[in-house]
Amino acid sequence: MSHDGSAAAAQTDTTPKALERYRQRIRSTPPRERLARAFELSNRVLAMTMADIERSMPQASVDEVAVAFVRRVYGDVLAARLAKRVAAR
Numbered sequence: 001m002s003h004d005g006s007a008a009a010a011q012t013d014t015t016p017k018a019l020e021r022y023r024q025r026i027r028s029t030p031p032r033e034r035l036a037r038a039f040e041l042s043n044r045v046l047a048m049t050m051a052d053i054e055r056s057m058p059q060a061s062v063d064e065v066a067v068a069f070v071r072r073v074y075g076d077v078l079a080a081r082l083a084k085r086v087a088a089r
Helices: 006-010 018-028 031-056 062-074 076-088
Strands: none
Touching: 031 062, 062 076
């Protein structure tokens, strides 16, 4: 099921006052620290995604896991292209 994120953005249990405090805190954080936090979050999401794929496909090869990861993150078109390259090796 595809979505553009607008429904998730419209639903919040955060009050406008709390949201403004959160935004102020982000704005006051030094850029280097914000970037470090972004990389840390990205690495955590990557690790959780890979762990979920490996858990759901316990007998899969490294290549199969890679294709499943690309499918989940980037979609069917890129996953098909990767699968084709993997099969050609």
